[in-house]
Amino acid sequence: MNLIFRMLWVIIRSFFMKRLDNGNYTSSLTLRVLPNDIDINFHMNNGRYLTICDLNRVDVFARSGLLKAMFKRGWIPVIAEHTMTYKKPLDIFQRYEVKLEVLRWDEKYFYMTHTFIHGGRVAAEGTSKGCVYERGVGVVSPDRAFAAVEQDRTK
Numbered sequence: 001m002n003l004i005f006r007m008l009w010v011i012i013r014s015f016f017m018k019r020l021d022n023g024n025y026t027s028s029l030t031l032r033v034l035p036n037d038i039d040i041n042f043h044m045n046n047g048r049y050l051t052i053c054d055l056n057r058v059d060v061f062a063r064s065g066l067l068k069a070m071f072k073r074g075w076i077p078v079i080a081e082h083t084m085t086y087k088k089p090l091d092i093f094q095r096y097e098v099k100l101e102v103l104r105w106d107e108k109y110f111y112m113t114h115t116f117i118h119g120g121r122v123a124a125e126g127t128s129k130g131c132v133y134e135r136g137v138g139v140v141s142p143d144r145a146f147a148a149v150e151q152d153r154t155k
């Protein structure tokens with residue numbers, strides 16, 4: 001990930017933020033379009049939006065306890081599907097807010113929405129479907145992931 005400093009900021013920030021409860025998995029980050037985010041048109045590159053969504057997911061992982069559970073067990077997060085609709089460009093140095101909400105989960109996947117907002121208007125919005133994966137075993141069900149988080153909390 002070429003956003004290492006932003007990711008470190010998100011992880012450090014998560015220690016000072018409210019812990020996320022079961023069922024309320026949301027994240028909101030305020031960021032600025034940096035020179036390494038732009039494309040030839042001097043606005044945020046369409047691929048960068050997807051990478052910024054990773055930062056929201058890291059925030060949710062850290063604040064929910066899932067990050068600790070994944071590291072402890074050697075699990076990795078995987079995005080299986082991601083869509084994004086671009087409505088308004090984010091220009092260089094503009095400040096914006098990006099929000100993530102985990103809407104639901106089933107026996108295999110978590111389903112999330114992502115919204116980029118600038119000046120009170122939606123600049124882009126998308127959805128993603130992701131899971132937790134254990135190498136050599138396969139997908140970790142959300143119920144098993146939640147159980148691992150609870151197990152780690154009680155220790």
